[in-house]
Amino acid sequence: MLKIEDLQVSIGDREVLQHIDLEIKPGETHILFGPNGSGKTTLLMTILGYPQYRVTAGKIEFKGVDITHMPVHERTRLGIGMSFQRPPTIHGLKTRQMVQICGRGAVDVEALAAKVNFTDFLERDINAGFSGGEIKRSELLQLMAQDADLLLFDEPESGVDLENIALIGNTISSLLQRDFRIDADLTQKDRRQQRTKMGLIITHTGFILDYVTADKGQVLYDGVMSCKSNPLEIFRCIKQAGYEECVRCTT
Amino acid sequence: MYDMMNEKAAQAKDKKAALGPDIDLSSFTAEPTDHGYMEDLTKLPMIDRQRILESGVDATEEGRSGTYVQEDASVLHAHSLQDGLEVLPIKRALKEKDWIREYYWKLVAVDADKYTAAAQLNLQDGYVIRALPGAKVTLPVQACLYIHKEGLGQYVHNLIIAEEDSELHVITGCATSPTLKRGLHVGISEFFVKKNAMLSFTMIHNWAEEMSVRPRSVGVVEEGGLFLNNYICMKPVRSLQMYPTIHLAGKGAVSRFYSLLVGSPGSELDVGGRILLKAPETRAEIIARAISNGGRIINRGDLIGEVPGVKAHLECRGLMLRGGLIHAIPELQAKVDGVEMSHEAAVGKIAQEEILYLMSRGLTEDEATATIVRGFLSVDIPGLPPALKAEIDRAVEMSEKDYL
Numbered sequence: 001m002l003k004i005e006d007l008q009v010s011i012g013d014r015e016v017l018q019h020i021d022l023e024i025k026p027g028e029t030h031i032l033f034g035p036n037g038s039g040k041t042t043l044l045m046t047i048l049g050y051p052q053y054r055v056t057a058g059k060i061e062f063k064g065v066d067i068t069h070m071p072v073h074e075r076t077r078l079g080i081g082m083s084f085q086r087p088p089t090i091h092g093l094k095t096r097q098m099v100q101i102c103g104r105g106a107v108d109v110e111a112l113a114a115k116v117n118f119t120d121f122l123e124r125d126i127n128a129g130f131s132g133g134e135i136k137r138s139e140l141l142q143l144m145a146q147d148a149d150l151l152l153f154d155e156p157e158s159g160v161d162l163e164n165i166a167l168i169g170n171t172i173s174s175l176l177q178r179d180f181r182i183d184a185d186l187t188q189k190d191r192r193q194q195r196t197k198m199g200l201i202i203t204h205t206g207f208i209l210d211y212v213t214a215d216k217g218q219v220l221y222d223g224v225m226s227c228k229s230n231p232l233e234i235f236r237c238i239k240q241a242g243y244e245e246c247v248r249c250t251t
Numbered sequence: 252m253y254d255m256m257n258e259k260a261a262q263a264k265d266k267k268a269a270l271g272p273d274i275d276l277s278s279f280t281a282e283p284t285d286h287g288y289m290e291d292l293t294k295l296p297m298i299d300r301q302r303i304l305e306s307g308v309d310a311t312e313e314g315r316s317g318t319y320v321q322e323d324a325s326v327l328h329a330h331s332l333q334d335g336l337e338v339l340p341i342k343r344a345l346k347e348k349d350w351i352r353e354y355y356w357k358l359v360a361v362d363a364d365k366y367t368a369a370a371q372l373n374l375q376d377g378y379v380i381r382a383l384p385g386a387k388v389t390l391p392v393q394a395c396l397y398i399h400k401e402g403l404g405q406y407v408h409n410l411i412i413a414e415e416d417s418e419l420h421v422i423t424g425c426a427t428s429p430t431l432k433r434g435l436h437v438g439i440s441e442f443f444v445k446k447n448a449m450l451s452f453t454m455i456h457n458w459a460e461e462m463s464v465r466p467r468s469v470g471v472v473e474e475g476g477l478f479l480n481n482y483i484c485m486k487p488v489r490s491l492q493m494y495p496t497i498h499l500a501g502k503g504a505v506s507r508f509y510s511l512l513v514g515s516p517g518s519e520l521d522v523g524g525r526i527l528l529k530a531p532e533t534r535a536e537i538i539a540r541a542i543s544n545g546g547r548i549i550n551r552g553d554l555i556g557e558v559p560g561v562k563a564h565l566e567c568r569g570l571m572l573r574g575g576l577i578h579a580i581p582e583l584q585a586k587v588d589g590v591e592m593s594h595e596a597a598v599g600k601i602a603q604e605e606i607l608y609l610m611s612r613g614l615t616e617d618e619a620t621a622t623i624v625r626g627f628l629s630v631d632i633p634g635l636p637p638a639l640k641a642e643i644d645r646a647v648e649m650s651e652k653d654y655l
Contacts, residue, residue, distance in 0.1 A: 050607055072610040073619075082611055088604045092626025101622070102612045125626070142612060 001025050002047070002150055002198060007058035009039075009046050016042045018223045020058070024150070027192060029176050029199035029212065031231040034220035035243050040202045041085070043220065044152045047200075048082050049075045062150065081148025083139040085155050089127040095138060096122040103145035112144050116171055132159020133168075140171045151175055153201040157208050169211025172201070178213050206235045221247045256361050260371035263362035271492025271521050274463050276369055279404030279435040283324035283375065286399075292320060292328050298429060299397070305649055306424020306455045307642040308395040314638055316390040317380070322397045323405065324375035335386025335417070338394075341377040341408050351379070354410045358441045358469035358498075366437045366465040370406045377407035377438070382417035382448070391453075391639055394423040396438065398462075404435040411440065413448035413476070420636055421450070425464075426457040433461035433489075442470030444478045446501065451479040453639050455646050458488035460517060466493040474501030474530070479634055483643060484520065485513040485650035487546075494523035494551065499533035499561075508537040511628050511647065513654055514546025514575055523551030523580075528561035528590070535563040540628050543575035544654040552594065553582040559589030569598035570627055572654060621655050 002024040009017040016039045024030055034040045046053040047060060049072040060068045067075050090098075095118070099109045113119045116137040121130075130138060136156055143151060153172060160168055173179045176199040177191075186194075201208060209232060217231030219238070226247050227234055237246040267273050289295070292310040295303075300310045303320070312318050317331040317338040326340045344351045361371050378394050398405050413419045427434060436458075444450045458464060472478045478497060497506045508524040526535035537552045554563040569577035581594040601623050609619035628647050632640065 048611055071616075072607055073613055073615050076611055076613045084608070084611075088602060088608055090605050090608070090623060090626050092629035093622060097622075098612065101609065101614060104613065146612065 001063065003061040005059045007046070007060065008056045009042055010054045010056050011042065011052060015056070016223050017046070020225050022218075022225065024198045024200060026198060027177075027195035028216065029178065029201065029214045031209070031214045031217040032200060032202045032220055033217060033234055033238060038220045039223045040220050041154055044082065044154055044200065044202065047152060048072060048080060076146070076148075079149035080152070081143045081146045081150070082152040083136070083143055083154060083156055085158060087127050087135065087139065089125065091125055091128065093126050094122065095124055095126050098126045099141055099145045102142045103147075107145045109145070112141055115144065116141050117167065133161055133164045136160055136168050137164070140168065140175070143175060149196065150198040150200070153199070155202050155204055157203065157205055165207055166211065169208055172208065173212045176212065206239075209235060219243065219247055256356060256371055259362045260368040263368040264365055264372065266362070266364050266368065268364040268366060268465070268492065270494065271465070272490055272519065274435065274465070274490070276365065276404060276435070279402060281400050281402035283400055283403060286322045286325040286327055289327045292318065302426050302429055302457070303395045303397055303424055305646070306395060306426045306457050307422040307453070307646070308393045308424045314390055315393045316388050317392040319378040319380070319394040320397065321376055321378070321395065321407065323400045323403055326376050329378065333388055333390070335383045336388045336392065337379065337381040337383070338392060339379050341379050341410065342374070344379045351410070354412060354441060354443060355408070358471060359439050359467050363467065367439060367467050370408055370437050370439045370467070373404070373406040374408055375406050377409045379410045380419070380421055381412040382414055382419040384414040385416045386414070387418045388420065389418060389636065391420040391422045391636065394421060396423070396425045396436065397428070398426075398431060398434045398436065399428045400434070401431055402433055404437070406437050408439040409441070411450065411452065412443045413445060413450040415446045415448060418449045420639060422453045422455070422639055422642055424455045424457065427459040427462060431459050434459065436462065436464045438466045440466065440468040442468070442478065442497070444470065444472040444476040446473045447475040449477045449634070451481070451635055451639065453481040453635070453643065454483070455642065456484040456488070457486045458491070460487045460489065462488050464488055464491040464493075466495070468493065468495035470495070470497045472497060472499050472501065472504040472506055474503060476501060476504045477634065478506040479632065480506065480508045480524070481632060481635070481643065482508070482510040482522070483646050484522070485511065485646060486653065487515040487518050488520070489517065490519050492521040494525060496525040496527070498527050498529060499535060500529050502530050503532045504530060505534045507535070509630055509632055510539045511630070511643075512539065512541045512548055512550065513650060514541070514543045514548040514577070515653060516545035516575070518546035520546065521549040521551070523553065525553040525555070526563065527555045527557060528563055529557045531558055531560055533561045537565045538630055539567045540630060541567065541569045541577050542572055542624065542627070542654065543569065543577045544572050545575040547576040549578045549580065551580045551582070553584070554592050554594075555584045555586065556590030556592050557586045559587050561590050563592045565594035567596045568627070570624070571598065571600045572624070617655070621651060624655065
């Protein structure tokens, strides 16, 4: 379980997140909505432990461990994985090597790459000249190898063409143990009980909701969390009335 | 002929070099010991075997087409394992082979500076490696110039000749014994890549902290020829200055330089590469990666386009790891219209963002740094046999403990 209590985060001297509470139970996936600059990425990066996001108050607990001040790699080893929106290029580091790093050497890189149609990129430097969609597929490939328990997705559909959106959506769904096409004879109740993976997905466009079912949605507005509700409902409200109205009517 | 050369050399014996700190040659006077010839190199003491192995020279000669090993001034071993390949000490060649006169001091000027002069006046030995016309020597020839004697000045002259339509790969390691502290190495190298021949020359230097090193190399590539020149120097060295120069003299000749340099505290490296594009359709590329770990690195590159339609590119990337200095000096000279030449130079430190990205995939900060540095140093070298690529990777890996 991920449990965030009264979290406050600053970048430099600027306070970006205020009094954030969030609880994601095993098997749950949450969708995070919010306009640009509202602090969504900050929240994900803080959970991941990037040092420029400074926790000034509050606490983050994962699997019962206080990770508020834990270094990034220890959080990763505890089971947190992130799909970045704009990951850096590392020259001379092949995508294949990166996937091996993610899987700690114990993964079938070829088989995983085939799943996201990425075999031809394995010998290329990681992220070097990748298009928007290629970056997403590369990030998902790395997450598959990592086999994390809490998966954070920063706008997984941004920059992806229509042809690839289904592939990306379905891959995320399967990473979060939500792909109905796998073990089709299971009942929904069984699925819910067996599911352990936790997800937190930032979306702007809502496209991802066509492929990934989610348990809860929330809006992050001006660094404050609001409107805990059904994600599709929130999305409809934002589309019809805009963020400001949506936040006002549901808070 | 040799009298005249000695005369020219004598006149230049005090001539300071254009680049690099001046070295007092008279302070390297140790008398070389005669080590005698060795039929079986595996009889070398293990500690020396290991040391030369780090420079890519394997005493078992497995996977090699020929071997030359010189310790101080003595030739320990020189022979070819393949038809069409000649490997012999230059002193013997000067006595026995008439054709040597077509090559000896033909590209490097004997009176270029005090180091070239000293190499003529104090010549100890050196190797001649020659692939006969049409010979495809696909396994690498290995050559090692090893310094054992404390305070020695080692003066060698090497000739590498790839005759028409031949293919030749040379890996040469220069190294010092683990106990040696101070010494001097002056090495003249002249490369001849004839019509449609291919030569790759991979040089791995493993020096000692108080070593001074002055290689002097010039090559010529004829029509349709290809010359790959790889240089790896990642261990500490007091002072290294070299500026190998290649003349692309025949139509369609190609040369590519790759160098990997690490400047450790107390080290001063002044390493350049110059390629003159003198014939139509010639191509040149110079790629350098420099890491400063507290030492000083001057990385020069010079491309000179002399006829229209040539293409050349120069790339120098520097990584500041722990202080020191990296001075990138890329130069382009277009002497006629219609040449296409470019350069890019970039010096910086490791981006925190890259470290964090790797940490988010489970690596510690140190592991992430090492991974980025390894990536920085990994350059694809098209045309280089896998065995030589493996030697370069090994040199990179083994030097890691020195700077990470």
